[in-house]
Amino acid sequence: MQDRYAIKGNIIFTKTPERFEVLENGYLVVEGKFVKGIYRSLPNEFRKIKIIDYENAIIIPGFVDLHSHAPQFPNLGLGLDKELMNWLQTYTFPEEFKYSNSSYAKKVYSAFIKELWRFGTTRACVFSTLHKNTTKLLMDLFAESGLSAYVGKVNMDRNSPEYLIETTKASIKDTIEILEEYSNKYELVKPIITPRFVPSCTFQLLKGLGNLAQKYDVPVQSHLCENYDEISFVKKLHPDYKNYSSIYNDARLFGDVPTIMAHCVLVDEDEIELMSRKKVFVAHCSNSNYNLSSGIAPIRSFITRGISVGLGSDISGGHSLSMMNVIVNAAQASNIKWLEKGRADKPLSISELFYLATKGGGKFFGKVGSFEEGYEFDALIIDDSSLYAFKPLSIEERLKKFIYIGDDRNIKVRYAAGKKIEEPRCY
Amino acid sequence: MQDRYAIKGNIIFTKTPERFEVLENGYLVVEGKFVKGIYRSLPNEFRKIKIIDYENAIIIPGFVDLHSHAPQFPNLGLGLDKELMNWLQTYTFPEEFKYSNSSYAKKVYSAFIKELWRFGTTRACVFSTLHKNTTKLLMDLFAESGLSAYVGKVNMDRNSPEYLIETTKASIKDTIEILEEYSNKYELVKPIITPRFVPSCTFQLLKGLGNLAQKYDVPVQSHLCENYDEISFVKKLHPDYKNYSSIYNDARLFGDVPTIMAHCVLVDEDEIELMSRKKVFVAHCSNSNYNLSSGIAPIRSFITRGISVGLGSDISGGHSLSMMNVIVNAAQASNIKWLEKGRADKPLSISELFYLATKGGGKFFGKVGSFEEGYEFDALIIDDSSLYAFKPLSIEERLKKFIYIGDDRNIKVRYAAGKKIEEPRCY
Numbered sequence: 001m002q003d004r005y006a007i008k009g010n011i012i013f014t015k016t017p018e019r020f021e022v023l024e025n026g027y028l029v030v031e032g033k034f035v036k037g038i039y040r041s042l043p044n045e046f047r048k049i050k051i052i053d054y055e056n057a058i059i060i061p062g063f064v065d066l067h068s069h070a071p072q073f074p075n076l077g078l079g080l081d082k083e084l085m086n087w088l089q090t091y092t093f094p095e096e097f098k099y100s101n102s103s104y105a106k107k108v109y110s111a112f113i114k115e116l117w118r119f120g121t122t123r124a125c126v127f128s129t130l131h132k133n134t135t136k137l138l139m140d141l142f143a144e145s146g147l148s149a150y151v152g153k154v155n156m157d158r159n160s161p162e163y164l165i166e167t168t169k170a171s172i173k174d175t176i177e178i179l180e181e182y183s184n185k186y187e188l189v190k191p192i193i194t195p196r197f198v199p200s201c202t203f204q205l206l207k208g209l210g211n212l213a214q215k216y217d218v219p220v221q222s223h224l225c226e227n228y229d230e231i232s233f234v235k236k237l238h239p240d241y242k243n244y245s246s247i248y249n250d251a252r253l254f255g256d257v258p259t260i261m262a263h264c265v266l267v268d269e270d271e272i273e274l275m276s277r278k279k280v281f282v283a284h285c286s287n288s289n290y291n292l293s294s295g296i297a298p299i300r301s302f303i304t305r306g307i308s309v310g311l312g313s314d315i316s317g318g319h320s321l322s323m324m325n326v327i328v329n330a331a332q333a334s335n336i337k338w339l340e341k342g343r344a345d346k347p348l349s350i351s352e353l354f355y356l357a358t359k360g361g362g363k364f365f366g367k368v369g370s371f372e373e374g375y376e377f378d379a380l381i382i383d384d385s386s387l388y389a390f391k392p393l394s395i396e397e398r399l400k401k402f403i404y405i406g407d408d409r410n411i412k413v414r415y416a417a418g419k420k421i422e423e424p425r426c427y
Numbered sequence: 428m429q430d431r432y433a434i435k436g437n438i439i440f441t442k443t444p445e446r447f448e449v450l451e452n453g454y455l456v457v458e459g460k461f462v463k464g465i466y467r468s469l470p471n472e473f474r475k476i477k478i479i480d481y482e483n484a485i486i487i488p489g490f491v492d493l494h495s496h497a498p499q500f501p502n503l504g505l506g507l508d509k510e511l512m513n514w515l516q517t518y519t520f521p522e523e524f525k526y527s528n529s530s531y532a533k534k535v536y537s538a539f540i541k542e543l544w545r546f547g548t549t550r551a552c553v554f555s556t557l558h559k560n561t562t563k564l565l566m567d568l569f570a571e572s573g574l575s576a577y578v579g580k581v582n583m584d585r586n587s588p589e590y591l592i593e594t595t596k597a598s599i600k601d602t603i604e605i606l607e608e609y610s611n612k613y614e615l616v617k618p619i620i621t622p623r624f625v626p627s628c629t630f631q632l633l634k635g636l637g638n639l640a641q642k643y644d645v646p647v648q649s650h651l652c653e654n655y656d657e658i659s660f661v662k663k664l665h666p667d668y669k670n671y672s673s674i675y676n677d678a679r680l681f682g683d684v685p686t687i688m689a690h691c692v693l694v695d696e697d698e699i700e701l702m703s704r705k706k707v708f709v710a711h712c713s714n715s716n717y718n719l720s721s722g723i724a725p726i727r728s729f730i731t732r733g734i735s736v737g738l739g740s741d742i743s744g745g746h747s748l749s750m751m752n753v754i755v756n757a758a759q760a761s762n763i764k765w766l767e768k769g770r771a772d773k774p775l776s777i778s779e780l781f782y783l784a785t786k787g788g789g790k791f792f793g794k795v796g797s798f799e800e801g802y803e804f805d806a807l808i809i810d811d812s813s814l815y816a817f818k819p820l821s822i823e824e825r826l827k828k829f830i831y832i833g834d835d836r837n838i839k840v841r842y843a844a845g846k847k848i849e850e851p852r853c854y
Contacts, residue, residue: 073815073817074815074816074817074818076815076828076831076832077814077827077828077829077830077831077832078820078824078827078828078831080758080777080831081776081777104817107817108817111815111817287759290759290760290762290763291758291759291762292762293762293763293765293766293774295763295766296763319755319831319832320831320832328746329759331507331718332714332717332718332756333717335717335718335719335720336717336720336722336723336763338720339720339722340767347720349508350507350508387504388500388501388503388538388542389501390500390501390531390534390535390538391501393505397505400504400505401503401504401505402504403504404503404504404505404507404746404747405503405504405746405747407834
C-alpha cells in the first residue's frame with residue numbers, strides 16, 4: 001500500500017470548464033502521487049491516516065504553464081518595444097547565445113525554476129536554447145526541484161545569427177543524445193522535440209525531428225502563426241505550402257505525437273480544421289501576443305472546435321510567470337476579441353480560464369490539473385487573509401479575488417505529484 | 428527660509444513624454460514641499476543640509492491615479508462578467524448603498540487609502556458615493572494619511588435604484604455643504620464636482636452642478652463614452668444633442684473649469700475636437716475598459732490633438748490599484764489599438780506611459796509628477812534588488828523591470844508634497 005495522507009480545507013477546482021467544483025471545509029485524500037478522492041467527511045477506511053489541516057485556506061490544483069523560454073528569464077520586462085522578428089534579433093538571440101556557458105545557465109535556470117515555484121506553477125513546458133549541455137542542466141535542475149516539466153533543446157539551422165545556429169546534422173545528433181539520456185532518467189522531467197519555428201529550421205531538419213518524435217515516441221512543441229511578419233516570411237520560404245501548419249504536418253510534427261503549438265493568433269480556417277483533426281494543443285499566450293503586437297488568438301473558436309487549449313506565460317515575450325496574471329490577461333483579451341468579432345464568440349469566463357490554466361494544459365501531462373480520482377496530486381494552498389473582504393465571500397469569490405489581486409505571497413504551500421515542494425535552491 | 432533636505436540615489440523621471448531624464452547617483456534638493464533642483468554633485472549652498480542617502484535605489488515621482496471609486500474597493504476582482512450598465516445594477520450600486528453607514532465606510536475607505544499608499548500612488552482623483560457624511564469622512568481620512576486627493580460626492584437623481592438616488596434639490600444642497608466646508612479645509616485634499624454620468628443626472632442637476640463649479644471655482648470629474656450601451660441610452664435620453672459631450676458642455680461641465688472625463692473609449696470626431704478646444708483631461712482606464720468589454724480608447728489620437736491624458740485604475744471596473752499594472756495594461760492596449768487601426772497611431776512607449784502616470788495626470792494637481800524645479804516633491808524610493816538582473820542594467824532598464832515585474836514590495840519609501848508618508852492607519 002502506498003503512502004496516504006489527507007489535507008483539509010476549502011477545495012475548489014474545475015472538472016469541466018463551465019463551472020467550479022467546490023467542497024467547503026472538505027478532505028482530499030492523497031495516495032502515493034495520486035488523488036484518491038475528495039470527501040465531505042473522512043471515510044472510515046482513512047481514519048488512521050495523517051491529516052494536514054489547512055483550516056480556512058483555499059486548496060486549488062497547481063498551475064500548468066504550457067509555453068515558456070527559460071533562457072529569456074533575464075529579459076523579463078525588457079525589450080517589449082518591437083514585433084516578433086526584430087525582437088528576436090535585437091533582444092532574444094543575443095541573450096540565448098549566453099547559454100553555452102554552464103555557470104551562467106545554472107544561475108539563470110535555477111532562478112527561473114524558483115520563480116515558477118514562487119508563483120505556484122507545478123508543471124511547465126519549457127524551451128531552453130540550442131545548447132545541449134545546458135539543456136541537460138535545466139532538466140537536472142527541474143528534477144532537483146521536484147517540479148514537473150517538459151524541456152526542449154531548441155533546434156535552429158537557418159536564418160539565425162552566426163553565433164546561434166547549428167548544422168542540421170549536429171542539431172539532430174544533439175537531440176538524439178538528449179533523448180537517449182533523458183527519456184527515462186526522471187519521472188517528472190522529460191525531453192520534448194522543439195524546433196524553434198519554421199523560419200529557423202530547414203525542412204530537412206523538421207523532417208529529421210519528425211522522425212525522432214516517432215522513433216522515440218516523444219511529444220513536440222513549437223510556435224505557429226504568432227505574428228504577421230513571421231507568417232509572411234514563412235510564405236516566402238515555402239511558397240508551395242498552402243499554410244504554415246501544413247509544413248509542420250508534412251514533417252510529422254503536427255499531432256502525430258502529442259504536440260503543442262504556441263500562439264496560433266493568425267491561423268486560417270484550414271489550419272484550425274487540421275489542428276482539430278490532429279488534436280494539436282494550443283498554448284495561448286495573450287500577454288506575449290499583446291506585448292509584441294501580435295494580436296489576439298481566437299480561443300473561443302478553438303474550444304468550440306474541440307481543440308485542446310492551455311495557457312502559457314511565454315516569457316520573455318510575456319512579462320509575467322504568474323499564471324494568475326496570465327488568466328486575468330487572457331480574460332481581458334477574450335473580451336476584446338468578442339468586441340472585435342462584432343460580439344460573436346462569447347468571452348471566456350473565469351472558470352473556463354482557470355480550467356485552461358489547470359486541467360486544460362494539464363491534459364498534456366496526463367491526468368493533471370484536477371482533483372478527480374486518479375489525477376496526479378498537484379496543489380496550492382492559498383491563504384487569502386491579506387486580501388480585504390468586507391463581506392462574506394463564497395469560496396468561488398475568494399478564488400476570483402486571489403486570481404485578480406493576489407500574488408505569490410498568498411501561496412503558502414505547493415504540492416506536485418503528491419509531494420510537498422520546498423523552495424528550490426538558487427545557484 | 429523653508430526646511431531643506433537632499434535625497435541621493437538614481438533619479439529618473441519624464442520631463443517630456445518622449446524620453447526619460449536620468450541622473451545616476453545624483454542629488455535632489457527639496458525645499459519645503461517643492462523640488463529645488465537635481466544635481467550631479469551637491470552645490471555649495473546646500474552643503475549643510477541633511478542628506479538622505481538611498482544608495483543604489485531608484486527615485487521616481489509618485490504615481491497619479493486620475494480615476495477611481497473608493498466605495499467599490501470591496502468588489503475588487505469580483506463581478507467582472509458583465510458590461511457597464513448591468514455591472515452597475517448587479518454589483519456596484521448594491522455596494523455603494525452601504526456607504527450611508529459611517530463605520531462601514533471608515534473600514535473600507537481607510538483600507539482603500541492604505542492600498543493607494545502601498546502601491547505608491549501619491550495623488551488620486553476619487554469618486555465616493557452620493558452620501559454626504561461619508562464623503563466628508565473620506566476627505567478627512569485622506570488628509571490624515573498625508574496623501575493628496577480630489578474627492579467627489581457623487582450626484583445622481585435619475586435612473587438609479589430607489590436605495591441609491593437623491594432629489595435634485597438635495598443633491599445640490601449636499602454638494603454646496605461640502606464645497607463650503609471643505610474647499611479650504613485641507614491643503615492637499617480638495618472637493619471636486621462629480622456628476623456620476625449623464626444617464627443618472629437630470630439636465631437640471633447637471634446645470635446646477637455647472638453653476639456650482641463656476642461659483643466655487645472647483646474642478647469637475649465624470650464619465651464619458653465608456654461603453655456602447657451607455658451611449659445608446661444617453662442618445663435615447665437626449666435625442667436633441669449631437670453627442671454625449673455636448674450635454675456636459677451645455678451644462679458648463681466640460682472644461683469651463685478643469686475637468687476630467689474618464690474613459691472616452693467611443694468619442695466621435697466632434698467630441699475629440701471639443702475635448703481639445705476645452706482642454707478636458709482624459710482619464711485612461713484600460714484595465715476597466717478591458718474588464719467590462721468597453722473597448723480601447725484612442726489615446727494616441729488624443730495626444731496628437733494636444734489633449735491632456737492621465738491614467739486611472741478605475742477600481743473596481745479596473746481590478747488593480749497598482750499604477751505599474753495600469754501602465755503595463757495601457758501599453759498592451761495601445762499595441763492592440765495600433766493593430767485595430769491597421770498599424771496607424773503608433774503604440775505608446777513606456778516613457779510616454781510613465782509620463783501619463785506621473786506628470787501627465789499630475790498636471791491636474793498643478794505642478795506635480797516631475798522633478799523639475801518648482802514641482803511639488805512626490806517621490807517613491809524603489810529598491811529593485813529582489814528583481815533578478817543577470818547583467819548590468821541601465822537605470823531606465825531597471826525602471827522598466829520594476830514596472831513590468833515589480834510590486835509594492837519594491838517601494839521602500841513614499842513622499843508626498845515634500846513629506847515622507849508613513850503607512851496610513853487602517854480602521
